[in-house]
Amino acid sequence: MPGGAEQQTMRVYLRVRPFSKEELYDNEDQDCVVIENSQTVTLNAPKGSATMKSSEKGIGMSLHKFSFSKIFGPERTQSELFEDTVKSQMSDFLDGKNALIFSYGVTNAGKTYTIQGTPKQPGILPRVLDATFHYTGGRQYEGMDLKPYLRNDAQYLDPDQVKQERSAKAAIFASVKDVISCLSMNLGSIFSLYSSPLVLASDPTEAGSSQFALWVAFFEIYNECVYDLLQPSLCSKSKKRAALRVCDDGAGNAYVKDLRWINIQTLGEASKLLQFGNKNRSAAATKMNQSSSRSHSIFTMKLLKIDGSSVKRISEFSLCDLAGSERCNKTKTFGERLKEAGNINNSLLILGKCINALRNNQTDRMKSSYIPFRESKLTKLFQAVFCGKGKASMIVNINQCASTYDETLHVMKFSAVAKQVVQVIPDKPLESLAPCLVGRDGKPLVRNGVIDSQALESCLSEEELLDDEDEADMSLLPQNEIVTMIETLRTKLLTERRRNLVQEMEIRKEMGDAMLQQLMESEELRSRQIEELKESYQEKLENTFEMYKDAFKEHAYQSAMNNLEDDYVPLDEFIAEQEKVEVCPLIKKRLMELNETLQYVRDGFLEKSADLETLQRKADDQVR
């Protein structure tokens, strides 16, 4: 661990939302979610769920236990959630560190309620804004001429640019009023009911004479495309909204190019921006026949600490309301919906893969597996935070409904992995992690954390940008340098490809020869072994045959000798026996005669007995 670095596992909180009346009416309450204590929850599979069916077949269990950093049951309020989850990240943000919170769960689980809340029950986002204004109160930088630039930098705006900023902001606010009046919605300010000020770890007096500027951006990622939710043109029905590029600032930090950053100075302004962004989001969703919950929405705040006219530090706080995490088979998967479901699942899958890889790399330091941050816009944008440039925490939202049990279990399993990720936050000030940009003359474009506008002038215009998606922002380099660079890279690529091809062929040939040699050697060895075996069996067979032959001979001789002894008769006995055999026919004849006589006598006796019995019966009849 580098000296002074802070290490902690990622905080993962669980929020269980209450049942709605309809859900209770539909018998959704089947005790599927049982909160054991403030950190443990048990999930019991209801009858008919896929989990229960599998467990009945002996695959898996019907009961699962999960632990979280903290569990918030249905009765816990928005303010309790904020106090126990976000406050520490909130003070980090005010102290110049980065923070990320994302809400995860299936559709209708309470993600938006947690992040944004309702006018009566403001969520985390309005509370973070409220706390920020409470902290910066009276020390707001009014100039609006210092604006966030790239991922970690700021730039000076000239008076014309400041004018443009002001009119863009005014246009947004004007259209919010219109939206509200045209929809006759009495939204009011979501902050008006939230009056209790926050007590923070950071001491506002510590900031001394510094001033603060808060800039916010609101965008969504839908079907792997980034859309600005603060673009006024979105309200127009005819215009197709433009997708923004995710670029690299040259120091490995991803940022959304051309994203609108609006400077806000009051809670009321923040409220209007949020309303405007939400309106844009649902308008775009309606136009595309999509539900807004099919996109990830991200609200980012950048706090610039300004001393005099230079930016001392910039911190970032992002709140990400992820799209519903349900899997393909549950969504209506045809055409656009299939693409949509695939993209949502893909970015959530990549998020899961990143979290898994981070966890694996941390548990087994010998093994350093690839973390696929760059495979989705979402993970690309938050890679820096996951890699230590800030703290990330996750709020898992679930409902308790029996009908969505299997999806809820899936969400819980995902969060169990996230909980094991260790974040190492370096003690180094964030400024030192910022990219060092240089102009055409080789001089740095950023001085004291602020972009030098004169040096910037000498750089290329927007038209000269390369249009490749997701590449480094080439506008930061002069054109001739880009052309030379491309040529050099092309030549290098060709040479490299040829070299690789030759190398591959050589390796293939070498491997083929080695395999053939090995095959031939093993074939030869095998035939030799077979030959040896044959010989040894032949010998054994012959020996055994000889052994049996000897034994058989011995046995035959012994038997002959025994028979000879048993059958021996002296000569005079033999002659006497011969004579006996000769008188034998006479005796046989005599015996047959005797037998015939005996049969005759027996028949006569049986006849007489029958007569006697008849006479006896007659005599008996006469007596009666």
Ligand SMILES: Nc1ncnc2c1ncn2[C@@H]1O[C@H](COP(=O)(O)OP(=O)(O)OP(=O)(O)O)[C@@H](O)[C@H]1O
């Ligand atoms: N903790 C809570 N207390 C009271 N009501 C809640 C709570 N959480 C959510 N709800 C209500 O439940 C419903 C669904 O919540 P929400 O819209 O926030 O879900 P979601 O997960 O954001 O859904 P989607 O992914 O579709 O946007 C809303 O009517 C919301 O007001």
